[in-house]
Amino acid sequence: MLKIKKMTPLIGKKVYTDSGDYFGEVEEAILAENKVDSWRMRVAKEMAAQLNGARGVIIPHQFVKAIGDILIVNKANLPIVEESEMITENASEGTMDLSAESANL
Numbered sequence: 512m513l514k515i516k517k518m519t520p521l522i523g524k525k526v527y528t529d530s531g532d533y534f535g536e537v538e539e540a541i542l543a544e545n546k547v548d549s550w551r552m553r554v555a556k557e558m559a560a561q562l563n564g565a566r567g568v569i570i571p572h573q574f575v576k577a578i579g580d581i582l583i584v585n586k587a588n589l590p591i592v593e594e595s596e597m598i599t600e601n602a603s604e605g606t607m608d609l610s611a612e613s614a615n616l
Contacts (some may be wrong), residue, residue: 520545521578526552528574528586534558537582538567547572549610550582561591569608 512587518540526534535558539551549571554562562568570584579585 520581524580524582526582526584528589529583532558532586535567541569550575558591562589569610571610572610573606582593 513589516517521537522538526537527556528534533555535552535554537550538546538553541551549569551569553567554565559566559613568589568596570589575582576585588609
């Protein structure tokens with residue numbers, strides 16, 4: 512039997528990486544052909560610095576490891592810049608779309 516669930520309760524859920532770091536919150540589920548294609552997430556201030564200042568990201572659903580009271584995303588697939596590699600220039604503070612990058616995988 513097909514189980515149908517509403518997406519509304521997932522909006523605003525906390526998102527953590529699989530290593531336990533707080534990543535941000537879910538803003539929107541992006542659907543394609545009645546399936547979740549990707550997730551738009553608001554990035555936490557602490558994590559934004561590691562994403563070159565991006566305030567939001569679009570993460571493909573395949574990068575989400577678990578959904579429950581929180582969402583857990585695979586940190587290895589995120590373009591996180593280590594502190595030693597951080598760019599000191601002003602970064603664009605828009606939304607980083609990771610779904611385009613995953614199409615190349």
